[in-house]
Structures are given as C-alpha cells and as structure tokens.
Amino acid sequence: xxxKLPPHHxxxxxxxxxxxxxxxxxxxxxxxQPRGIMRWLLTTNHKEIGSLYLIFSLIMFFIGGIFALxxxxxxxxxxxxxxxxxxxNQMTTMHGLIMVFAAVMPAFTGxxxxxxxxxxxxxxxxxxxxxxxxxxxxxxxxxxLLSTLLMPGGGPNFGWTxxxxxxxxxxxxxxxxxxxxxxxxxxxxxxxxINIVATILNMRAPGMRMMxxxxxxxxxxxxxxxxxxxxxxLAGVITMMLMDINFGTSFFDAAGGGDPVLFQHLFWFFGHPxxxxxxxxxxxxxxxxxxxxxxxRLFGYASMVYATASIAVLSFLVWAHHMFVVGLPLAAxxxxxxxxxxxxxxxxxxxxxxxxxxxxxxxxxxxxxxFALAFVVLFTIGGFSGLMLAIAPADFQYxxxxxxxxxxxxxxxxxxxFSIMAAVYYWLPKWTGHYPSEILGKWHFWLSVIGVNxxxxxxxxxxxxxxxxxxxxxxxxxxxFNLVSSLGAFLFGFSQLxxxxxxxxxxxxxxxxxxxxxxxxxxxEWSVPSPAPLxxxxxxxxxxxxxx
Amino acid sequence: MRKMLxxxxxxxxxxxxxxxxxxxxxxxxxxxxxxxxxxxTLHMTIFWICVVIGIVVFGVMFYSLFKxxxxxxxxxxxxxxxxxxxxxxxxxxxxxxxGMAVPATATLQKMYDASDAELDxxxxxxxxxxxxxxxxxxxxxxxNMSTPRAQITGEEERGEHYLLEVDExxxxxxxRKVRFLLTADDVIHSWWVPDFAVKQDTIPGFxxxxxxxxxxxxxxxxxxxxxxxxxxxxxxxxxxxxxEDEFDQWLVERKEAAEAEAMGVDREWEMDExxxxxxxxxxxxxxxxxxxxxxxxxxAFPGLAGNQExxxxxxxxxxxxxxxxxxxxxxxxxxxxxxxELAAVVTYSRxxxxxxxxxxxxxxxxxxxxx
Amino acid sequence: xWGVIKSVLAAFFGVQKExxxxxxxxxxxxxxxxxxGLLMAVVFVVVIAALAIYVAG
Numbered sequence: 014x015x016x017k018l019p020p021h022h023x024x025x026x027x028x029x030x031x032x033x034x035x036x037x038x039x040x041x042x043x044x045x046q047p048r049g050i051m052r053w054l055l056t057t058n059h060k061e062i063g064s065l066y067l068i069f070s071l072i073m074f075f076i077g078g079i080f081a082l083x084x085x086x087x088x089x090x091x092x093x094x095x096x097x098x099x100x101x102n103q104m105t106t107m108h109g110l111i112m113v114f115a116a117v118m119p120a121f122t123g124x125x126x127x128x129x130x131x132x133x134x135x136x137x138x139x140x141x142x143x144x145x146x147x148x149x150x151x152x153x154x155x156x157x158l159l160s161t162l163l164m165p166g167g168g169p170n171f172g173w174t175x176x177x178x179x180x181x182x183x184x185x186x187x188x189x190x191x192x193x194x195x196x197x198x199x200x201x202x203x204x205x206x207i208n209i210v211a212t213i214l215n216m217r218a219p220g221m222r223m224m225x226x227x228x229x230x231x232x233x234x235x236x237x238x239x240x241x242x243x244x245x246x247l248a249g250v251i252t253m254m255l256m257d258i259n260f261g262t263s264f265f266d267a268a269g270g271g272d273p274v275l276f277q278h279l280f281w282f283f284g285h286p287x288x289x290x291x292x293x294x295x296x297x298x299x300x301x302x303x304x305x306x307x308x309x310r311l312f313g314y315a316s317m318v319y320a321t322a323s324i325a326v327l328s329f330l331v332w333a334h335h336m337f338v339v340g341l342p343l344a345a346x347x348x349x350x351x352x353x354x355x356x357x358x359x360x361x362x363x364x365x366x367x368x369x370x371x372x373x374x375x376x377x378x379x380x381x382x383x384f385a386l387a388f389v390v391l392f393t394i395g396g397f398s399g400l401m402l403a404i405a406p407a408d409f410q411y412x413x414x415x416x417x418x419x420x421x422x423x424x425x426x427x428x429x430x431f432s433i434m435a436a437v438y439y440w441l442p443k444w445t446g447h448y449p450s451e452i453l454g455k456w457h458f459w460l461s462v463i464g465v466n467x468x469x470x471x472x473x474x475x476x477x478x479x480x481x482x483x484x485x486x487x488x489x490x491x492x493x494f495n496l497v498s499s500l501g502a503f504l505f506g507f508s509q510l511x512x513x514x515x516x517x518x519x520x521x522x523x524x525x526x527x528x529x530x531x532x533x534x535x536x537x538e539w540s541v542p543s544p545a546p547l548x549x550x551x552x553x554x555x556x557x558x559x560x561x
Numbered sequence: 562m563r564k565m566l567x568x569x570x571x572x573x574x575x576x577x578x579x580x581x582x583x584x585x586x587x588x589x590x591x592x593x594x595x596x597x598x599x600x601x602t603l604h605m606t607i608f609w610i611c612v613v614i615g616i617v618v619f620g621v622m623f624y625s626l627f628k629x630x631x632x633x634x635x636x637x638x639x640x641x642x643x644x645x646x647x648x649x650x651x652x653x654x655x656x657x658x659x660g661m662a663v664p665a666t667a668t669l670q671k672m673y674d675a676s677d678a679e680l681d682x683x684x685x686x687x688x689x690x691x692x693x694x695x696x697x698x699x700x701x702x703x704x705n706m707s708t709p710r711a712q713i714t715g716e717e718e719r720g721e722h723y724l725l726e727v728d729e730x731x732x733x734x735x736x737r738k739v740r741f742l743l744t745a746d747d748v749i750h751s752w753w754v755p756d757f758a759v760k761q762d763t764i765p766g767f768x769x770x771x772x773x774x775x776x777x778x779x780x781x782x783x784x785x786x787x788x789x790x791x792x793x794x795x796x797x798x799x800x801x802x803x804x805e806d807e808f809d810q811w812l813v814e815r816k817e818a819a820e821a822e823a824m825g826v827d828r829e830w831e832m833d834e835x836x837x838x839x840x841x842x843x844x845x846x847x848x849x850x851x852x853x854x855x856x857x858x859x860x861a862f863p864g865l866a867g868n869q870e871x872x873x874x875x876x877x878x879x880x881x882x883x884x885x886x887x888x889x890x891x892x893x894x895x896x897x898x899x900x901x902e903l904a905a906v907v908t909y910s911r912x913x914x915x916x917x918x919x920x921x922x923x924x925x926x927x928x929x930x931x932x
Numbered sequence: 933x934w935g936v937i938k939s940v941l942a943a944f945f946g947v948q949k950e951x952x953x954x955x956x957x958x959x960x961x962x963x964x965x966x967x968x969g970l971l972m973a974v975v976f977v978v979v980i981a982a983l984a985i986y987v988a989g
Contacts, residue, residue, distance in 0.1 A: 091723065092715045098791045172788045178765065179748040179790060183688075183890075224957065267766020273749060274764060307629075309637040315953055316647055319946040326973060330980075338751060338786075339762045340769035343673045344981075344988035347666060351980050354658045358651060362946055364618060365650045371625040373638040378630075386626070390619060397611035404661065406668040407604045409760045410589050413751060413786040474587040479755045481786045484794030486713060488724050490586050647947040666987055 054149070057141035058547060059126045064444070065148050066123025067437075070116050071513070073155060074430075077111035078506050080104045085468075085502040088495045093486055101485035102170035103162065109173025113291070114198050115155045117425065120433045121294040122147075122205050125233050128440065129209060131538035131545065132227045134218030134554040139211035147204040154197035161187035161194075172483060174284070177265030177276040181257040188258060192251045199244045206240035209233055218537070218556040224315065225558040227536045231318050232297030235325045236290050242329075243286045250279040274339055281332035289328045292424060293321055295392075295432030296363055299385045301536065302439050303367050306382035307374030308533040313366045320359035320366075327356050337408045346405050353403040357396070364393050379531070380454035384435035387427055387462050395423030398473065415494075416476025422469045426505075427462070434461075434512065441516070442530035446544035447523030453515045460508035467501025590755050593777045593802070597758035599668050607661060614657075675772040678740030682731070686743075686750030686763035686785065688890065689792035689849060692897060693731045696742070700815045703897065704729050705845045706795050710853070713795075725782040728845050730799035734808035735775045743769040746892065751787035754798055760786055775802045792849060826900050826924045832908070835921055839909025842902045847910070850890065855914040862890065866914035875920055879907055883930060900927040936960065940968045944976070 047055050056062060083104045087095050096104070126144065130137055138144045161168035166185035169175065180188060213234045217226065226234075253276075256262040263269025265276045296317075304311045311317065333341060333349040341349075367389050376382075398420040402408050411417060434457075441449045475494035480487055487495065529539040537556070541549045591601045629635040683694040687703075694701040707728045711717035720726070733739055743752055745763040753760040761771040775781075783798040803811065844853065851857045855866030865871060871878050882903060885893035894903065904924040911918045939956050942948040956965070 347984035375631040375637040
C-alpha cells in the first residue's frame with residue numbers, strides 16, 4: 014500500500030520528525046504556501062477542505078433556517094398575514110433543498126474529510142485535487158440556486174420533491190437554473206463519494222483490516238456507495254425534466270404520452286437511499302461517541318456493520334412507500350409495505366446496541382454525549398412514526414399531512430443535525446486544540462432539545478387531525494398546534510446562534526486539549542496532537558487492532 | 562375491539578357534542594365508514610405497540626444513565642457481544658412486524674376492492690377546484706372554496722368552517738357503495754376526506770379508483786393533499802352525505818335543472834339574465850385568479866377590467882375562454898362549463914367593471930363554436 | 933458452499949458467531965461471499981414479490 018501524496022505533501026521536510034505514534038512535528042515548513050483567499054481556493058489538504066465544507070454547511074444551515082422561520086412566521090396564526098402563497102411555496106421548497114443538499118450532506122462530507130484520514134491513519138484523502146474540486150462546486154451550485162429567488166417568476170415553488178408536471182409544464186422559468194444547480198451539486202457529491210471510497214479501500218494504516226475500521230468510517234463507506242448508486246438517477250430525472258421544459262419531449266407530460274408517475278418512481282429511487290445517506294454517517298458518529306463517554310466498548314461492532322449494510326440494501330427496495338396513494342396495484346403496495354416494515358429490524362438492532370453499550374458503563378455527560386443521547390431517544394421516536402407510516406392502510410390517512418412532516422423532521426433534525434452537532438463538539442478539541450465551552454454547550458443543547466420538540470411534536474397531532482403539508486393557511490382547529498410549532502421553531506433557530514458563538518470561542522482559545530481529549534476515546538485520531546497539525550500520518554502509524 | 566371503538570367514539574360525542582368526525586382534534590378520526598374505523602384500529606394498534614417498545618427501550622436506557630454514572634462511582638464492565646441476546650432482539654421485532662402485517666394486508670385487500678359499486682362519481686382535480694360528475698346521470702358541477710377573501714386577509718371575522726367550505730358540495734347517498742374515478746386536468750392533486758379514510762392522487766392522464774360506503778348522514782370536510790401550485794391550500798372538499806331517498810330526490814332535481822338549462826340553449830337570453838348568471842359563474846370560477854373586481858394579479862393573471870384587447874375583440878375573448886391559452890395558467894373551459902354558463906360569463910366580463918361593451922353573447926353562438 | 937450460504941444468511945439476519953466470522957474472514961474467499969450475497973439479495977426480492985403477488989391474488 015503506497016498512498017500517492019500530492020506534490021507539496023511529499024516527504025521532503027528537512028526538519029520533520031515522525032514519532033512512533035505517527036505524529037509529525039512540522040517545525041519549519043519551508044514550502045511557499047499561497048496566502049489569503051488563494052490558500053483556500055487552491056488547498057488540497059483534507060483538513061482545510063473539511064473545514065471549508067463544515068463552514069459552508071453552517072452558513073447554509075442558517076440560510077435554510079431563515080427560510081423555515083419565514084414559513085413558521087406565516088403559519089403562526091391562521092390567515093395570510095405576511096407573505097403570499099406563491100412566495101410561501103418558494104420558501105418551503107428552498108428550505109427543503111438547501112437543508113438536504115447544502116447543509117446536511119456537505120456537513121457529513123466535511124466530517125468525512127477531516128476524520129476519515131485521521132481515523133484510518135492516512136496522510137490525506139486519496140484524490141486531493143478532486144477533493145478541492147468537489148468542494149468548490151458547492152458554492153457555485155447553491156449561489157445559482159439561491160439566485161433563482163431573484164429571477165422573474167421567482168424560484169422553485171414545487172416542493173423539494175419537485176413532482177412533475179408542476180415542476181415542468183407549470184413551473185416558473187427559473188427551473189432550468191434549478192436543474193443546473195442540482196446537476197452541479199450532484200457531480201460534487203459523486204466525486205466526493207468516489208474519493209471517500211478510494212481513501213478507505215486503499216489508504217488504511219498497515220494492519221487495519223476492514224473489520225478494524227471505526228464505525229464512522231464503515232458507515233461512510235456504505236454511504237459513499239449509496240451516493241455513487243443514486244446520484245446518477247437524480248441526474249437522469251432532472252435531465253428528463255430539462256428536456257420536457259426546453260426541448261419538447263414528454264417524459265412526464267400525459268398529453269404527449271408521458272407518465273407523471275414515472276417521475277415519482279425515479280425520484281424516490283434516488284430519494285429513499287438519499288434519506289439514508291443523511292442518517293448512516295450519523296449512526297457512525299453516535300457509535301463513536303457513546304462508547305467514549307460510557308467508557309465501554311460498543312456492544313456489537315459486527316452487528317452494527319451488518320445492520321448498516323442491511324439498511325443500505327433495503328433502501329433500494331422501499332422507494333414506493335412514498336407513493337402509496339398514487340394508485341399502485343395491490344401487489345406493489347404489499348411488496349413495498351413488507352420491505353419497509355423490515356427496515357425496522359436493523360434499525361432496532363442499532364438502537365439496542367447503543368443502549369446495551371450504556372448498560373454497566375461508567376457514564377459522564379459532556380456536551381457531545383448529551384447530543385448523542387438525545388439523538389438515540391428522538392431518532393427512535395422518528396423511527397416509531399416511520400413504522401406507523403409503513404402500515405400502508407394507515408398511510409392513506411397519514412400521507413402528505415403534518416404527521417409526515419413531524420416524522421422526517423424527527424429523523425433529520427434531532428437525528429442527522431444533532432449527530433453533526435455532537436460530532437462538532439466531540440472533535441472540536443482535535444480541530445482547534447481547545448475544549449468547547451461546557452456551559453455554553455449545555456445551554457445550546459437544552460435550548461435546542463426544547464425547541465426541537467416544541468416545534469415538531471405538535472405536528473404529529475395537527476397531521477393526525479387532518480392538516481395537509483405545504484399549505485400557507487389552515488382551518489381554525491389547527492391554530493393551537495401551529496402556534497406552538499412556530500414558537501418552538503424560533504426558539505430552536507435562535508439557539509443556534511449559541512452554537513456559532515461556541516465554535517468561534519473555541520477556535521480563538523479555551524482550555525487546552527491534550528492529544529487524547531476524552532479519556533474514553535480509542536480511535537487513531539486521538540494519537541495525533543491537538544490541534545491536529547496540517548500534515549498527519551505522513552509515516553503510517555503503527556496500528557494495533559483492538560479486538561472489536 | 563368493536564366495543565372499545567364504540568366506547569371511544571361515544572366518549573367523543575359526549576365531549577365534542579356535534580359530529581363524530583372531529584370528535585377529538587388531535588388524533589385520526591374514527592370516521593364514518595367501516596374501513597375508516599378499521600384503519601383507525603390499525604393506527605391505534607401500531608401506536609400502542611410503539612408506546613410499549615418505547616417504554617421498555619427508554620426504560621432500560623434511562624435506568625442505565627441513572628445507575629451507571631461515573632459520578633456515582635460506576636466502573637465500566639467489559640462484556641460485549643452475545644449471540645443469544647442478538648438473536649432475541651432481531652427475532653422478536655420480526656415477529657411483531659409479521660403480526661402487524663397480517664391485519665394490514667387484510668385491510669388493504671378490502672380497500673382495493675372497488676367492485677359492485679352502485680354509483681360512479683368522476684372526480685377531476687383542477688387548479689384550484691374540484692369537478693364532480695355523476696357518471697351516466699348527466700349531472701356535473703364544479704366545487705370551489707367559498708370562504709371570502711376578506712376572511713383570509715383578516716378584514717372579516719373567520720367563520721366556523723374557515724377554508725373548509727365550498728359553494729357546491731359533493732352529494733352522496735349513505736349505505737351505498739360509491740366508486741370514485743379520479744383524474745386531473747393540469748397537475749397532480751389529491752382528494753382526501755379523513756372521515757372516509759379515502760385519499761387518492763388525481764393524476765393527469767390517469768384514472769385512479771377508490772370507493773366509499775358511508776354509514777352516517779352528515780357533512781364531511783377535507784382538503785387537497787398534494788401540492789398543486791399557488792392555491793393548493795384553498796381547494797377544500799365538502800361531502801354532504803344524505804339518506805338514500807333524499808339523495809335520489811336530489812339527483813332527480815339536479816337532472817331536471819340540467820335539462821332545463823340545456824333547453825335554454827336555443828332561446829334568446831336577455832342581457833339581465835346573462836349578467837346575473839355570469840356574475841355567479843365568474844365568482845366561482847374566474848375570481849380566484851382574475852379577482853372579483855376584474856383587476857387580476859399581473860403578470861401571471863392579467864386584469865380584465867379595462868383590458869383593451871378584450872374590449873376590442875369579442876371573438877378572441879370567446880376563444881380564450883373556450884380553449885385556454887397554452888403556456889399560461891389560463892385553462893380551457895369548453896368542457897367544464899355548459900354553453901349557457903360560457904355565454905353568460907363572457908357577457909358578464911364584457912360589461913362589468915366599466916367595460917360596458919354592450920355585447921350580449923348568446924348560448925346558441927357558443928353551441929355553434931363548440932361543434 | 934453450504935458454509936458460505938449459511939454465513940450470508942447469518943449476515944442477512946445480522947447475527948453471526950464471532951468464531952465463525954473470524955473463520956470466514958481468514959479462510960473464505962471474498963468473491964464467493966459477494967457473489968452469494970448478490971444472489972441471495974435477488975432471491976430475497978423474488979420471495980417477497982412472490983408473497984405479495986400471491987396475497988394480492
């Protein structure tokens with residue numbers, strides 16, 4: 014295994030000394046480094062690119078969050094109070110698109126960039142220049158997407174699922190730009206995924222077998238395969254839209270012999286694996302944090318790997334459960350109901366494993382642990398509502414109501430987003446060399462937990478009581494639930510400013526962190542100094558497999 | 562289970578007072594069909610299963626968090642992996658799921674059996690109204706939201722059925738199996754009445770099937786469930802379920818009215834008659850986009866008041882109403898409205914809001930154009 | 933061959949004895965497991981589809 018290093022990483026440091034642990038001390042780096050903006054534009058370093066991804070995703074998290082708050086402000090009371098229905102639709106659509114494609118996905122890619130090489134003892138990603146390119150595609154894609162809001166006719170207004178023909182024949186003129194921006198974001202994701210697969214398969218420290226890899230690496234490996242499998246399907250479906258809009262084809266236009274339902278099959282064949290793309294790395298993060306703060310090995314490492322793989326395979330077999338009311342034949346409805354119910358089994362296995370890891374541990378409650386524990390509880394609640402949605406006859410009632418909105422926000426906000434926050438608190442000492450503030454972190458945590466539940470729990474009730482999704486105004490019986498949801502949303506939204514404060518404070522100073530910042534942490538990243546120097550593991554570490 | 566259901570709905574009636582439909586405002590309605598009650602039971606069953614699993618799982622979790630805190634001196638044990646435990650926690654959920662799949666499958670089979678219906682109703686979703694057609698009965702009408710704009714903007718106090726009221730409800734008989742055939746003219750909509758547990762997408766170019774047999778007379782309300790553009794939130798569904806003989810009588814009256822209207826095609830209509838009828842049609846069909854005062858909301862929806870193109874060219878005006886304008890939101894109304902309604906609405910918009918062209922378009926002219 | 937099928941089945945179920953897993957990883961050929969895994973995935977889909985079609989009548 015001879016990892017190819019990018020030119021300026023070559024092992025020519027005259028005064029570089031590598032310790033046995035693979036730590037590298039860069040006392041005098043004589044290489045001329047581009048400075049200022051050029052340094053960031055041209056960087057091929059996995060840590061710098063990881064930071065770029067994370068900062069980008071944080072900015073987008075706030076932009077998507079502002080859109081959500083516009084929606085919640087309009088829904089605070091019955092009536093059309095602040096914005097018109099047309100703009101409301103643009104806000105719900107952009108909120109979904111930005112949060113999925115520009116906030117959650119890049120955040121996980123950023124964590125992968127930073128942590129995968131550190132966790133497998135590699136000096137960098139396998140393809141550093143490609144890595145730079147994958148990142149810089151993102152600001153281009155999303156600047157383009159956001160600019161559609163200023164175009165005549167407004168931005169995308171057809172929901173983040175952009176069902177045809179609302180998104181083709183009946184769409185605003187800016188839709189072509191929307192398609193281009195998704196193409197660019199898709200290319201970025203595919204390239205990122207290829208890089209991650211190449212890194213994990215080729216650049217592990219000598220002696221590290223697949224079944225020795227930390228679970229974050231495992232879950233990301235499987236996620237990367239999912240990305241490579243389904244992003245081309247998304248690219249295909251949006252290209253068909255492009256043709257329908259601009260070149261007179263009729264893929265999705267019934268009047269020309271096309272099929273609007275075909276759009277949904279293609280979209281969800283991408284879309285369902287996509288939701289697992291947003292949750293599998295979260296499983297990896299939680300599987301790292303819980304053993305650390307319970308000071309006890311993960312109960313079932315192998316079964317965690319198996320469960321991740323099962324979820325990935327099943328994710329290709331369940332797509333039409335998003336389409337139970339489009340008029341599928343009975344046999345198809347039954348097939349997708351059965352496969353969907355089966356997903357509960359490996360997901361349950363994961364939750365049971367985390368809890369058995371806690372059992373008879375020696376538990377402390379630092380901020381990363383708090384977020385990870387909240388993840389376990391609230392993600393499981395989202396899993397329960399998912400199980401309810403799997404029951405096809407009942408889904409005829411739940412479908413396209415706020416019950417569904419509650420469900421996927423439970424798995425994505427206190428699920429995916431909390432896991433990202435847990436990861437940030439967990440690895441900040443490694444990134445900055447300082448511990449994040451415990452007091453501020455706890456304020457951030459508790460306000461977020463309260464905010465999230467105030468926002469999304471009442472949505473179960475408004476959905477069951479009959480409130481459809483994506484409406485700018487509602488009947489009076491839903492008023493109380495919406496009032497609470499809106500208050501919760503503003504609480505959650507503004508608490509995130511504390512998060513930014515914590516990060517800035519931590520970058521600028523704080524309690525110094527040693528190499529092994531958490532006493533229960535085991536993986537390789539804790540063998541390099543904190544903050545991790547720009548170049549690590551230029552000499553492969555001496556890896557001793559723990560008996561997983 | 563039946564007894565329990567009766568008890569629960571009974572309780573609902575006690576507290577809610579009025580209809581069973583919205584007996585409680587925070588759970589799925591039991592509804593007024595056998596199937597909706599069955600679905601409610603499935604929903605509550607899976608809900609309680611989740612609650613029990615939740616209590617066990619979170620119970621163990623919070624016990625561990627409390628008991629094994631380092632601050633209380635807990636030392637971590639070193640066990641991991643236990644094949645027996647893992648087999649149990651995989652097999653038990655699997656069995657629960659199979660137990661859940663069996664009744665769910667049985668219910669689905671019933672939901673999919675739309676055979677032997679006694680009445681067929683065609684439901685067409687349009688931006689942003691519903692069209693109902695009683696197949697084989699020559700009765701068809703549009704159903705628009707009737708909540709006044711002033712209530713939405715808050716200038717007027719909101720009524721009890723704010724956003725859930727229409728000008729003409731769908732009328733159905735109780736105790737008869739009614740089959741719905743659902744389609745759409747433009748984008749995908751979804752026809753949903755929670756009390757029937759019927760939700761079905763209406764898809765342009767496709768005809769979906771669903772059915773209902775209502776057990777109790779009453780007024781049932783629902784909404785479009787699939788995002789269909791700007792006024793997605795403003796296309797409610799109201800169903801008026803009647804006793805069977807009452808329904809039969811209603812249907813006969815509607816048929817007679819439709820025939821009378823068809824007769825009216827051949828005679829000469831007075832300006833006043835056309836204006837009166839036209840205002841009514843305009844209010845229910847056109848005003849949602851072009852506004853009641855004819856001002857429109859440009860650029861998407863041009864104003865009609867003082868519109869020179871419209872005032873100058875009556876043939877163009879009729880053509881637009883009949884055939885729509887491709888590439889815009891203006892749909893073709895040739896098959897949605899009858900000749901009298903078409904003539905009346907054109908006449909109305911040529912003479913209202915100071916347009917004053919004096920043109921009275923006769924139904925007979927429209928009939929000629931439609932052929 | 934039977935051993936490979938048994939191990940793949942165990943992986944589908946998600947539980948495997950640590951001793952057997954170690955044995956498979958040290959002595960088995962990865963290609964055989966991947967091939968059998970893919971075949972079994974197809975079989976899995978066919979079985980559920982057959983069940984659904986049968987139940988739907």
